[in-house]
Amino acid sequence: MEPLLEDTRPSVFLPQHVTLLLTALGVYLMSTWIYNLYFHPLAGFPGSKIAAASGLYEFYYDVVKKGQYLYKIEEMHRQYGPIVRINPYEIVINDPSYYNEVYVTSNTRRTSLWPAYRSGVGFDDCHLLTEDHHLHRRRRKPLEPFFSRIGIIRMEETIISEAKSLNNRLEGLKGSSSVICLDHVFTAFAADVIAEVCYGSPSKMMTKDEFGADCAIHPDTAAGSMMTQRVEQAQRESAETRVREKPTLFRHIMTSDMPASEQSVERLTNEAMAIFGGATGTTPHALALISYYILSNQEIRERLGEELAPLMSDYPDNPPKSTDLEKLPYLQAIIKEGLRLSYGVMRRLPRRSPDVALQYKQWTIPKGTPVGMGAYSLHTNSDVYPEPFDFIPERWLGAYDPRMNESWVPFSRGSRKCLGSKYEPIHPLYFAHGLVWCQSTNKKWQSSNG
Numbered sequence: 001m002e003p004l005l006e007d008t009r010p011s012v013f014l015p016q017h018v019t020l021l022l023t024a025l026g027v028y029l030m031s032t033w034i035y036n037l038y039f040h041p042l043a044g045f046p047g048s049k050i051a052a053a054s055g056l057y058e059f060y061y062d063v064v065k066k067g068q069y070l071y072k073i074e075e076m077h078r079q080y081g082p083i084v085r086i087n088p089y090e091i092v093i094n095d096p097s098y099y100n101e102v103y104v105t106s107n108t109r110r111t112s113l114w115p116a117y118r119s120g121v122g123f124d125d126c127h128l129l130t131e132d133h134h135l136h137r138r139r140r141k142p143l144e145p146f147f148s149r150i151g152i153i154r155m156e157e158t159i160i161s162e163a164k165s166l167n168n169r170l171e172g173l174k175g176s177s178s179v180i181c182l183d184h185v186f187t188a189f190a191a192d193v194i195a196e197v198c199y200g201s202p203s204k205m206m207t208k209d210e211f212g213a214d215c216a217i218h219p220d221t222a223a224g225s226m227m228t229q230r231v232e233q234a235q236r237e238s239a240e241t242r243v244r245e246k247p248t249l250f251r252h253i254m255t256s257d258m259p260a261s262e263q264s265v266e267r268l269t270n271e272a273m274a275i276f277g278g279a280t281g282t283t284p285h286a287l288a289l290i291s292y293y294i295l296s297n298q299e300i301r302e303r304l305g306e307e308l309a310p311l312m313s314d315y316p317d318n319p320p321k322s323t324d325l326e327k328l329p330y331l332q333a334i335i336k337e338g339l340r341l342s343y344g345v346m347r348r349l350p351r352r353s354p355d356v357a358l359q360y361k362q363w364t365i366p367k368g369t370p371v372g373m374g375a376y377s378l379h380t381n382s383d384v385y386p387e388p389f390d391f392i393p394e395r396w397l398g399a400y401d402p403r404m405n406e407s408w409v410p411f412s413r414g415s416r417k418c419l420g421s422k423y424e425p426i427h428p429l430y431f432a433h434g435l436v437w438c439q440s441t442n443k444k445w446q447s448s449n450g
């Protein structure tokens with residue numbers, strides 16, 4: 001039907017408005033690109049012009065090509081040298097001798113985060129995502145005793161008991177033709193251990209179907225609301241009795257001198273997420289990768305079996321301690337090589353020096369500039385690690401090139417290094433237990449003593 005009255009009001013957007021908008025946008029973009037290329041404080045740094053002009057280049061490789069910028073940065077280093085500007089704001093350096101200058105301890109100088117690199121992960125205001133140096137220190141400090149050497153030894157009983165549960169669960173699956181994804185197995189294992197540490201009771205992931213594979217750690221998931229409940233419970237417990245027989249991380253935080261504003265349920269849930277994410281995001285990957293190389297290589301299996309056999313002879317009644325396992329050079333070499341090839345975090349971890357400029361060779365990097373170094377580049381440098389993509393534990397035995405330790409950074413370094421890095425000696429423990437299972441499922445794996 002024809003409208004009775006014709007609408008004579010002018011359209012809000014006339015073609016000339018669109019043209020005007022596009023022109024304004026074009027002028028804005030052009031002037032930003034010109035500023036970034038010729039007037040920005042980082043304008044004189046080496047690197048590709050297209051990367052320096054805007055964030056679009058990085059967006060293309062990381063979003064459209066799904067995380068490929070890392071490899072593009074590698075190409076940039078080959079073309080422009082060890083220091084490159086990878087977008088308008090950031091510098092990346094590929095030189096192990098400079099690592100300790102970027103990732104410094106808190107008594108050397110302040111270090112702040114580059115928030116753009118972290119925003120959107122959903123755990124805001126946990127210590128991992130805290131931008132300011134002093135606030136980060138305040139939030140991290142009460143956590144440190146739990147992950148110190150003594151804290152780890154206190155955890156050992158928990159780990160042994162969880163490892164036994166793991167072996168039992170795997171034993172139960174033997175002969176069932178189930179395909180087991182080791183990533184899920186080790187994630188469940190790490191989650192149960194860390195839940196014990198944080199709350200004093202396991203999350204029972206190891207008892208779940210598929211080892212709780214669908215249980216994503218995010219505030220909006222079931223895991224998120226479970227963590228909120230656990231934090232609330234810890235809050236009630238700490239109000240009832242100030243000192244508990246079995247200290248847990250969250251009871252400790254709640255009885256610490258942290259201001260009440262820092263102890264809200266919401267913030268502590270985010271803290272729990274970060275700790276669970278830290279423990280379950282990296283450790284399982286390293287363990288699954290190492291397991292793969294052990295299981296697929298008979299020579300490695302046999303050599304490790306022989307080294308482990310004396311300590312495992314009385315398992316499970318008398319399980320080995322981490323302090324014994326730490327003394328096994330081949331096991332240690334396997335772990336170091338596994339951490340090298342699983343990288344920790346592959347990508348650059350940008351840090352800012354808010355008070356002083358950094359000097360790298362002839363380059364003065366203005367204070368506040370995000371500067372990152374990536375474990376992937378350092379761990380795959382063929383000058384330092386010949387045949388870098390091969391799993392060769394033997395490279396860590398005997399008198400090896402000291403540059404290998406300098407370039408080995410799976411836990412990062414400095415004031416924001418991995419809170420769980422002292423877990424490193426505990427990995428053997430995870431392993432020895434996992435290997436018991438391998439041993440019992442594969443007769444060839446039996447050591448000459450067994």
Ligand code: HEM
Nearest residue numbers: 128278279282283286344345349410411412416418419420
């Ligand atoms: C193979 C094992 C692990 C590797 C390779 C690893 C790697 C890393 C790396 C590279 C960082 C630095 C991230 C950054 O600079 O932004 C980090 C931070 C962190 N990791 Fe781990 N991690 C491991 C195990 C653990 C475990 C078991 C925990 C459990 C407590 C943990 C908790 C954390 C936390 C809370 C942080 C943040 C530290 C801070 O910002 O002060 N990680 N980890």
